[in-house]
Amino acid sequence: MSQTSLPVLPPPRTPVQPKPLFRIDSRYIAPAFITCILLAGHLSFGILESYQKTLLAIVTSIAFELVLGRIFFHKWLHPASAYITGISVGILVRSPAFWPYALCSAISITSKYVLRVKGRHLWNPSNFGISLMLLLAPETVASLSIQWGNFLWPMLIIWALGSVIIWRLRRFHITGIYVVSFVAFAFLRSWMTGSPWQSEIAPITGPMYQLFIFFMITDPKTTVRSKRGQCLVVFLVALLEMVLRLRQVVYAPFYALFIVGPFAMLLEIWLDSRRPHPAKQTVAQ
């Protein structure tokens, strides 16, 4: 998940449209959705062992965003995206200690500002932070896997809500391609390894994947721009994930996105640099 995990809706192009009775600022859609998931998960299953840890992740994330935004862009950035990063860290990081929540948020946000090429950051921030925490501090950090129970209805609710929102934001194709690819590769793995196909399908029925497919892989800031390219990239993520799963890597989806995502971004940046531009683009945040 990212600070910009769900794309922002473009403003209406025709000023003559009737004014809706109620309009929500599009920047709040993603935070609202993920907050609903968090609350539903916690109130029904108690996914958070303490509110304090999640709060710590959110506060750290927003604090880093504000300070670094001030340093790099000389203005106070809207905290919505940092809020999503923080809450994502709060949900996905599982640790008995407090420090990993703060550290993961700090790494996630800082990576956006430090690891940039031509004004674009390469990694989905929370994917970067969580992947590194899992690699560097496995004795203290794990990721959400089983804490949401194993029942169908919460998953269906998240799927339904997530699909509607993702569809409205015109990124359902990313989620759809990934899910189809995952299922196809699951059957392929089952055929290759002899494992029951149910065990290969099982991960995508768990909570970690609901967050992964709706928030992380759809992040517009760290996905390529063309629709065809997005489909190809997400297919490659699923492909690399299959390879990692054959190597029995528990957090294969995180690592697959961690590897494929920046490669795709760099390729697109390189291709962009070879095309003539009508006007020099301003540096994006």
Add this chain to the structure above:
Amino acid sequence: MTGNRIARVLVGLLFIALLATPLAIKRMSAGRDADRAKIDAKTALARHGFYLEEISHAAGINFVHRSPQLDSKLDPIMPEVASMGASVSIVDFDRDGWPDIYVTNSAIGSKNALYRNMHDGTFRDVGGELGVADVNQAGTGVSTGAVWGDFDNDGYEDLFLIKWGRPELFHNDRGHGFTRVTEQAGLPSWINANTAIWFDYDGDGLLDLFVGGYYSEDIDLWHLTTTRIMPDSFEYAKNGGRKYLFHNLGNGKFEDVSAKVGIESRRWALAAAAADLRGSGHPDLFVSNDYGVSELYFNDGKRFHEVGQQTGVGFAPKSGMNAAFGDILNQGRYAVYVSNISEDGILIQGNNLWVPKEGTAGDTIKYQNLARDFGVELGGWSFGAQFGDFNNDGTLDLYLTNGYISLDRNRSYWYDFSRVAGGNSTIIGDAKNWPAFEGRSLSGYQNKRVWLNDGAGKFVDVAQSVGATDRYDGRAVALVDLWNRGVLDVVVANQNGPLLLYKNTVAPENQWIEFELEGTASNRSAIGAQVILFWNGQQQVQEVSGGSGFAAQNDRRLHFGLGRKPHIEKAIIRWPSGKVQTIDQPAAGQLHKIKEAA
């Protein structure tokens, strides 16, 4: 260089520092671990006040537990489904004043053992000749635990055998043999249980029996009609075995009153323990459940009320495998220790140390999990644990055994386990969906923990220093002063492994006192009786237990360490009958045999 550029360089350096932080923390932690490296016994005695020496062979004990071989439909995951059954319980079955040891075996045809204490440092297995060994016959299931209690108040401890199969009750015939009285007692024909405890829930002077089911009782694990026997969720499962509370009618018969008194859970119970947590005079019941939250039942003497969420212990679901009580801060209040699973980078549940919150007591008591603050949170795939004062310094320490399945050291099942465990209930609930084990380990070969209590809220692991160096798949831990020396020895039952006897040697300057209680109006085993010892301006409460930890029962005698130069003011005994008895200035260095005053 402009100010902006300097700021960007500094942010870059900050980023590097952030990335280096986990490595720095790991390095610091490794430094601390190095301080706990193996040292010789003399140094351990000087540094920690005690050391342990594994002496099972020298003591004549060569018992090796064997796991059951269940229905062949479970073959692919047999190591997992047959991963429990090793247990140990302490009893002085012949009332000779020397504790004996009973251990269970779990393969069809294997024998349990009753080790009689020969008073000379050795033990002799008399289970066969006394009729409590050949209890794992085909068609009757296998043993998973045992608890002792004098259900007919004749002065001799009787045996309840916990099984995946037909539970058994044996009457102790004055220490000369045992008579099977299962049918007369009216017990069910089949329960797949891992835990049971004796306690007198209604205070009528007769021991009652709680049995916590694990697999559903309608499953014969040797003749399966379906492979849908697994939990339907890894942390929210409610398709386990039912719970039984057998009320002792006093004529050798028991009546199942579980529904009548409000115990109707179908969670997957792995451990239970009872103690008067509120000072109500009635023993409350704590049940640690696998695949779910723990349950705490307040007992009003007639009915039980589940208050897990209300008290705070029943909200975050984990893999509860232990229930042990200990007054770790010498405040006259019990903390509860529940063991769970922690595996680096995959699943870090952390164990729970439920400590009563300041300012809460009685019916409004609340608990907070202070395992991390106290340093007893991470213990691998933890199983049995018990509180006891190993160095007689006056504070309760904690012994934890662990390790789930130790097979191939180089290949792990964790990947397969984690992907199925997180899957939908229709997948996780069916054994045929689980990938084959194929000889892999799952949290095997783990270091045990012996946490020393500094009395001020910190425990330090000294297991390697003091000699608890085995890496078997530990299940049950029982504490007992095996040779009446005023120290707590440790007996550990391992799955598919040997029974271990850790003989304790304690620095002589630290004093001790022990109590052996016998009820008259209360049940004769005195299970549920509390001793509150006051010395040197502090107090510690302990309670005679009818089973605690995981598949274990400590010695009924209560052992208190006192530290150096103790001044003992008094010992107050609260009997299950409600009577209170005060012993003024009991002498240190002695076992005090106290009979309930008429």
